[in-house]
Amino acid sequence: MIEVEHLTRRFRRGAETVTALDDVSLTLGPGELTVAAGPSGSGKTTLLSIIAGFERADAGRVRFAEPLPPDAPPESLTWRHLAFVPQGLALLDELTVAENVELPALLDPDAGPGRRTAELLDGLEIGHLADRYPSLTSGGEQQRTAIARALRLLPPVLLGDEPTGHQDRDRILLVVALLRAHAYAGNVVLISSHDEAVIDLADRVITLADGRVVSDDRPGARPAASAR
Numbered sequence: 229m230i231e232v233e234h235l236t237r238r239f240r241r242g243a244e245t246v247t248a249l250d251d252v253s254l255t256l257g258p259g260e261l262t263v264a265a266g267p268s269g270s271g272k273t274t275l276l277s278i279i280a281g282f283e284r285a286d287a288g289r290v291r292f293a294e295p296l297p298p299d300a301p302p303e304s305l306t307w308r309h310l311a312f313v314p315q316g317l318a319l320l321d322e323l324t325v326a327e328n329v330e331l332p333a334l335l336d337p338d339a340g341p342g343r344r345t346a347e348l349l350d351g352l353e354i355g356h357l358a359d360r361y362p363s364l365t366s367g368g369e370q371q372r373t374a375i376a377r378a379l380r381l382l383p384p385v386l387l388g389d390e391p392t393g394h395q396d397r398d399r400i401l402l403v404v405a406l407l408r409a410h411a412y413a414g415n416v417v418l419i420s421s422h423d424e425a426v427i428d429l430a431d432r433v434i435t436l437a438d439g440r441v442v443s444d445d446r447p448g449a450r451p452a453a454s455a456r
């Protein structure tokens with residue numbers, strides 16, 4: 229569904245040029261939870277941001293296929309096609325938790341019913357916070373609000389930048405279970421993570437180092453993970 233072709237992204241830092249992504253190519257398909265792993269600064273956020281259309285590549289391109297509008301540029305996609313959980317969450321503090329989750333549906337009335345906000349909030353254990361403003365909730369609760377918002381329209385592509393970074397162990401399992409269920413329903417789910425607990429639960433692990441893909445494994449093929 230997504231072809232990432234020879235992406236390169238460089239940043240200027242004074243006299244220095246940092247190569248955040250260096251000729252990265254990969255294919256992302258539906259039906260598996262894919263985790264982009266790798267040390268801090270390896271290029272995970274840059275990769276997700278370019279796929280999501282928030283960042284532009286210096287070279288290479290991202291191509292989408294059905295059910296996304298074929299060959300649409302990433303920046304033209306809406307929440308109903310592609311949802312992103314950014315590290316900064318980007319919640320609107322003048323809206324309540326429930327209203328933030330509802331926002332993609334309000335912005336796109338033709339998007340269809342999607343998944344109910346109340347069901348998402350309950351599933352992510354923030355139903356009791358529905359009417360509270362995000363700034364009056366914890367970092368983990370805010371992150372789960374952003375995850376609920378991303379799932380609201382059941383998008384065929386869901387990207388998350390460290391979407392479990394603020395969660396405790398039980399909530400990591402909760403979030404990963406929800407993201408895997410979304411993937412198994414036939415959608416592309418790509419998240420970044422440093423967390424071994426998350427990486428262990430992934431169906432596919434793409435490891436970056438210095439802006440390059442250094443391994444691309446499906447650990448389910450390994451005996452230790454086959455009991456999942």
Ligand SMILES: Nc1ncnc2c1ncn2[C@@H]1O[C@H](COP(=O)(O)OP(=O)(O)OP(=O)(O)O)[C@@H](O)[C@H]1O
Nearest residue numbers: 239240241246248267268269270271272273274275
């Ligand atoms: N706007 C920017 N300006 C300059 N350098 C940048 C910028 N954004 C990213 N970089 C650099 O590009 C490289 C890749 O950064 P990126 O944020 O993609 O890494 P990451 O793997 O997501 O890191 P982390 O796990 O810490 O979030 C790093 O060396 C980073 O310092």
